Structure formats: C-alpha cells, structure tokens
Amino acid sequence: MSAASTPAARTHTTPAPLPQAPAPAPARATTPDDVRRRNRAAMLRYLYGRERVTRQELAANLGLSLPTVTQNLHAMLEEGLAMPGDALSSTGGRRARGYAFNPRHRLAVGAQAGPTTLLLRAVDLYGNVVMERVRSLPYRADVAYRQRVGGIVGEFAAECGAVIGAGVCLPDAAGAGAEHRPDHARTPAAQSPAARTPAAQPFAVQSSPAQQPPISQPSAAQSVAVAFARHSPAPCATVRPPQAAAFAELWHDRTLRNALCIYLDRRPSGAMIVNDSVLPGCAIEHMTLVPGGRECRCGRRGCMDAYCSLETLPEDYESIPGFFSVLEQGETHHRERMNRWLDHVALAIANARSVVPGDVIVGGEAAQYLDDADIAALTRRVADLDAQSVGGHADANVMNDDAYGTGADANTGADAHGTGGTGPALTLRTASCDDGACATGAALRFVRPYLDGLFGV
Numbered sequence: 131m132s133a134a135s136t137p138a139a140r141t142h143t144t145p146a147p148l149p150q151a152p153a154p155a156p157a158r159a160t161t162p163d164d165v166r167r168r169n170r171a172a173m174l175r176y177l178y179g180r181e182r183v184t185r186q187e188l189a190a191n192l193g194l195s196l197p198t199v200t201q202n203l204h205a206m207l208e209e210g211l212a213m214p215g216d217a218l219s220s221t222g223g224r225r226a227r228g229y230a231f232n233p234r235h236r237l238a239v240g241a242q243a244g245p246t247t248l249l250l251r252a253v254d255l256y257g258n259v260v261m262e263r264v265r266s267l268p269y270r271a272d273v274a275y276r277q278r279v280g281g282i283v284g285e286f287a288a289e290c291g292a293v294i295g296a297g298v299c300l301p302d303a304a305g306a307g308a309e310h311r312p313d314h315a316r317t318p319a320a321q322s323p324a325a326r327t328p329a330a331q332p333f334a335v336q337s338s339p340a341q342q343p344p345i346s347q348p349s350a351a352q353s354v355a356v357a358f359a360r361h362s363p364a365p366c367a368t369v370r371p372p373q374a375a376a377f378a379e380l381w382h383d384r385t386l387r388n389a390l391c392i393y394l395d396r397r398p399s400g401a402m403i404v405n406d407s408v409l410p411g412c413a414i415e416h417m418t419l420v421p422g423g424r425e426c427r428c429g430r431r432g433c434m435d436a437y438c439s440l441e442t443l444p445e446d447y448e449s450i451p452g453f454f455s456v457l458e459q460g461e462t463h464h465r466e467r468m469n470r471w472l473d474h475v476a477l478a479i480a481n482a483r484s485v486v487p488g489d490v491i492v493g494g495e496a497a498q499y500l501d502d503a504d505i506a507a508l509t510r511r512v513a514d515l516d517a518q519s520v521g522g523h524a525d526a527n528v529m530n531d532d533a534y535g536t537g538a539d540a541n542t543g544a545d546a547h548g549t550g551g552t553g554p555a556l557t558l559r560t561a562s563c564d565d566g567a568c569a570t571g572a573a574l575r576f577v578r579p580y581l582d583g584l585f586g587v
C-alpha cells in the first residue's frame with residue numbers, strides 16, 4: 131500500500147450501508163425475551179438504515195405497538211444507541227419528534243505504522259472517519275520509540291472512549307523490509323508466502339502482548355499492536371495492509387461481490403473479495419509471472435513482485451515521480467518501459483481473475499499516476515489475456531522472458547476491445563479509498579460483526 135507518510139487527503143462521507151436481513155427464527159419455542167430482543171434488533175436495524183424516524187413510523191413499519199416502540203426507544207436513548215433526531219418538517223400538522231441511530235456510541239480504531247509516520251483513525255458505525263491522528267515518528271527498534279508509540283496510542287484510545295476493536299496493519303515479512311530469504315526458504319513447504327509469515331492469520335485476535343505471533347524482529351506495527359493491547363480493553367487484531375484496504379473498498383462500494391484488489395506500490399500486493407468477504411491469506415505478489423525470471427525479494431525467481439513493483443519503472447537514479455513526469459512528456463523509451471510494466475500487471479491480473487473472476491480495483495501509489503488512457507490500456511491487455519485463456523490455454527498465463535523487452539505493444543492498437551472471452555464483462559477501475567485506506571479498513575473490520583450482533587443477525 132501507499133506509504134503512510136501521506137496524510138489522508140479527504141474524509142469519506144458515505145451513505146449508510148443497508149442493514150443486514152434478520153436470521154431465520156430459531157426452531158425452539160419463542161420466549162418473551164426472544165420477542166423483546168427481536169423487536170429491539172428490528173428497531174435498531176430500521177433506525178440504522180434511515181436518517182431519522184418517528185415512533186409512529188417505527189410502529190407502523192415494524193408491526194409493533196406504540197408502547198413497545200416507546201419503551202424500547204427510551205432504553206436505547208439511555209444506552210446511547212439512539213439519539214433524538216431533528217424534528218421532521220411539518221406538513222401542516224404537529225411536528226413529530228424524530229429519532230436516529232447514534233453511530234458514535236462505539237468507535238473502531240485502525241492504525242497504519244510506516245517507517246516515518248504513524249496514522250491512527252477512528253471510524254463510527256457508518257464507517258465514517260471521525261478522528262484521525264498523523265504523527266511523524268521515524269521507526270527505531272528501541273525503547274524510546276515504543277514509549278512514544280505507547281503515549282500516542284494511549285492518548286488516542288482515551289479520546290475515542292468506547293471502542294469495539296483496534297486493527298493494526300501488519301505487513302508480512304516479505305514486504306516489511308529488505309529481508310533476504312535464505313535458501314531453505316525455497317523448499318516446497320515454504321513456497322507459500324502466506325504460510326511463512328507472521329501475518330498468515332491476519333485477523334488473529336491478540337488479547338495481550340504475550341500472545342503476539344512470533345517475530346524475527348520488532349516492527350513499527352507490532353509496537354502499535356502492543357500499545358493498543360496495553361491501553362485499551364478492546365480486542366486488538368493485526369491485518370495485512372492489502373486486506374485492510376480491500377475492507378475499506380468493500381465497505382464503500384456495496385455493489386462489489388467478487389473483486390481483485392491489486393495494489394501497485396514499490397512492493398505490490400493484493401487481496402481478493404469473494405462473495406462480499408475479503409479472503410484471508412491471499413498473497414498474489416509472489417505468483418510466478420516469468421518462470422526462471424528475475425530474482426524476487428522472497429528468494430524465488432519470476433514473481434509478480436519482481437516485475438510489477440513501481441521500482442522497476444525508473445531508470446538509474448530516476449525517481450518514480452520523475453519517471454511518470456518524463457512519461458507524460460511522451461518520451462518513447464519511457465513509454466516502452468511503461469508498456470512492458472503494464473503487460474506484466476495485466477498478466478498478474480488475468481492470472482488472479484482466472485481463479486476468481488470479478489471486478490478489478492487498482493490501488494496503491496501507481497493509481498495516482500495512471501490516467502484514463504493507462505487504465506484503458508490495462509483493461510485491454512487483461513481482456514486480451516482472458517480471451518487467450520478461454521481460447522484454449524488451461525494453464526495460468528506465464529510470460530516468456532525472451533518475449534519480454536522487445537518493446538512490442540500489441541495491446542494499444544485501435545482495434546483492441548474492452549471485454550474478452552466468454553466470461554463476465556471486465557470492470558477495471560482505480561481504488562476509491564484514500565491513502566489512509568489501510569487504517570480505515572483495519573478499523574472497519576470490527577464494525578460489521580458488531581452491527582450484526584446489534585441487529586440480531
């Protein structure tokens with residue numbers, strides 16, 4: 131994901147997600163307590179999905195008596211679950227008092243710790259970012275750093291009040307630093323990156339620092355997780371950054387069902403959304419794109435990481451922004467490099483889509499540089515590869531290194547098409563969430579289960 135050094139550029143104000151449908155009634159005999167719980171859950175679900183409602187509306191639409199509605203509302207106001215809403219505009223009659231769901235009666239917290247900054251966010255139960263703290267905090271593996279983190283986290287947690295959970299973005303080992311993997315890491319048993327990283331269980335809840343996963347060296351994210359566990363009674367969980375960002379994407383785009391989220395950063399990563407859920411343990415960055423190709427930081431050869439990293443684009447001594455600046459001026463050699471990079475990104479996307487067909491969301495640092503023409507070119511490449519796969523290649527697409535580097539760019543022709551093969555139409559777009567999406571998503575991970583509990587799902 132993008133470095134946390136950039137503070138959030140904007141705060142989302144999103145419409146309230148639709149409430150979940152209630153679970154089927156249990157088979158056992160219904161007790162008065164069951165009825166009370168069900169009425170309360172139904173009222174909360176109704177309130178959540180609307181700006182404000184009246185007692186009469188609740189009673190009429192939920193089939194409840196006015197005394198039942200009044201009694202429940204009274205309890206909800208006491209507990210802070212509901213709040214008085216604005217009075218409804220009068221249509222000539224008496225103004226009826228409105229009520230609303232109180233989205234801030236609990237908050238969820240997300241944290242994103244980078245090499246130089248610490249980003250903390252709190253979201254309300256509508257997923258809106260309601261508190262944010264960005265601190266310049268260069269990482270150091272010492273006590274002073276951990277104390278500083280503890281102070282910042284403790285202060286933030288205290289300001290948040292009642293918190294349902296804290297999610298901390300924890301990059302996996304292969305992406306967390308310039309760690310060189312020894313030869314034994316190349317054995318078949320170790321070839322799944324997810325299987326050998328501390329973040330293989332991305333949502334493992336850690337109730338105390340003693341339950342932290344084994345680590346080879348302390349990291350900024352782990353310091354934050356320890357601080358949360360010390361300063362907040364709420365559960366603290368670690369989440370891989372691409373999965374956290376996918377959570378945010380899923381929350382803010384309720385039309386998503388199946389999607390590949392690919393984050394094109396200096397260290398690429400990805401996450402898959404299947405049936406409205408973010409899959410744990412998906413690490414597409416080490417799929418083989420070029421058998422026997424360039425050496426990857428994971429120790430193997432030909433991984434996506436080695437071909438789709440933004441760091442592969444610039445020439446010697448050129449910065450990544452510098453590369454895109456020259457590219458924009460129409461420099462031919464840079465365009466050739468860009469086209470080859472797009473070829474590899476398309477290949478990675480097509481391979482992932484061969485497993486889970488769905489929308490493609492491109493995020494990360496690259497997303498800020500890719501213009502409409504680049505997105506269209508990438509879409510055409512993926513569609514062409516999809517078409518090739520449907521045309522008889524059962525195996526995952528791989529690229530021959532011999533073909534790489536010719537500068538050929540067959541996919542930018544005017545006859546290129548937008549969709550390929552017989553699969554579903556390809557929708558490819560840039561991510562809609564901001565630079566702090568990881569922190570937002572790490573927090574949102576707690577919200578859905580909490581709401582499901584409130585709504586009796």
Ligand SMILES: [Zn+2]
Pocket residue numbers: 415416426427428429430433434435
């Ligand atoms: Zn690799």
